[in-house]
Amino acid sequence: DTGVSQDPRHKITKRGQNVTFRCDPISEHNRLYWYRQTLGQGPEFLTYFQNEAQLEKSRLLSDRFSAERPKGSFSTLEIQRTEQGDSAMYLCASSLHGESSTDTQYFGPGTRLTVL
Amino acid sequence: KNQVEQSPQSLIILEGKNCTLQCNYTVSPFSNLRWYKQDTGRGPVSLTIMTFSENTKSNGRYTATLDADTKQSSLHITASQLSDSASYICVVSPYSGGGADGLTFGKGTHLIIQP
Numbered sequence: 282d283t284g285v286s287q288d289p290r291h292k293i294t295k296r297g298q299n300v301t302f303r304c305d306p307i308s309e310h311n312r313l314y315w316y317r318q319t320l321g322q323g324p325e326f327l328t329y330f331q332n333e334a335q336l337e338k339s340r341l342l343s344d345r346f347s348a349e350r351p352k353g354s355f356s357t358l359e360i361q362r363t364e365q366g367d368s369a370m371y372l373c374a375s376s377l378h379g380e381s382s383t384d385t386q387y388f389g390p391g392t393r394l395t396v397l
Numbered sequence: 398k399n400q401v402e403q404s405p406q407s408l409i410i411l412e413g414k415n416c417t418l419q420c421n422y423t424v425s426p427f428s429n430l431r432w433y434k435q436d437t438g439r440g441p442v443s444l445t446i447m448t449f450s451e452n453t454k455s456n457g458r459y460t461a462t463l464d465a466d467t468k469q470s471s472l473h474i475t476a477s478q479l480s481d482s483a484s485y486i487c488v489v490s491p492y493s494g495g496g497a498d499g500l501t502f503g504k505g506t507h508l509i510i511q512p
Contacts, residue, residue: 323486385443391440
C-alpha cells in the first residue's frame with residue numbers, strides 16, 4: 282500500500298498524559314498536513330510542512346501541540362498534557378507541490394484520540 | 398470571514414436514485430473548489446477539483462458543477478450505490494499555490510443509501 286499511513290489508528294489516554302502520533306506520507310510528496318476533525322464537522326487545519334520546514338501553523342495549534350518532520354519524510358504530532366477537548370480524529374494528508382501540480386491532498390485513515 | 402456552507406446536512410435516498418448536494422461559499426479570493434468523499438472512520442478521498450474557469454467536472458457517476466459568479470457548487474450522484482454512503486465534504490482554496498492557510502472545509506453532507 283503506497284498511500285498515506287498513520288499510527289496508531291486509535292489512542293485512549295488519560296487527561297494530562299502526553300501522546301504522539303506518526304504519519305508516513307506518499308513517498309514522493311513534499312508537503313504534509315495535519316488536521317483535526319470532530320464528529321459532524323469538517324477537518325480543521327492545524328499545520329503543514331514543505332519538506333522539513335514547517336510553513337504554516339493554525340491558531341488552533343496551542344503551545345501544547347508540536348509537530349516535526351525532521352528528514353522531510355514522516356512526521357510526528359505530539360500533544361502534551363492532554364485535555365478532554367483534544368478528543369478528535371487527527372488526520373494527516375500529503376501532496377506534491379510543483380509548478381504544474383494541483384496540490385491535491387491525499388489523506389490518511391486518521392488517528393482517533395479519546396481523552397478520558 | 399471565509400465560510401463554506403453545505404446542504405442538506407444529511408440525506409437518505411434509495412439505491413439507484415440520483416441526488417444533488419449543494420455547497421455555497423464566501424471564500425475570497427477564490428482559486429479552486431474540491432469535493433471529497435469520507436467514509437466513516439476513514440480519511441477523505443478527493444473526487445473532483447475545479448478552478449475558476451471550469452463549470453463542470455465528472456468522475457464516474459459523480460458530476461460537480463461550479464458557478465463562480467454566485468459562489469455555488471453542486472455534486473450530483475447518478476444511479477446511487479450502497480457504497481456511496483459517506484460524508485461529502487466541499488473544500489475551497491483561496492490560493493493557487495497550495496498550502497493550507499485559508500483552506501476552508503464545509504461540515505459535509507452525510508449521505509445514506511438504503512437498499
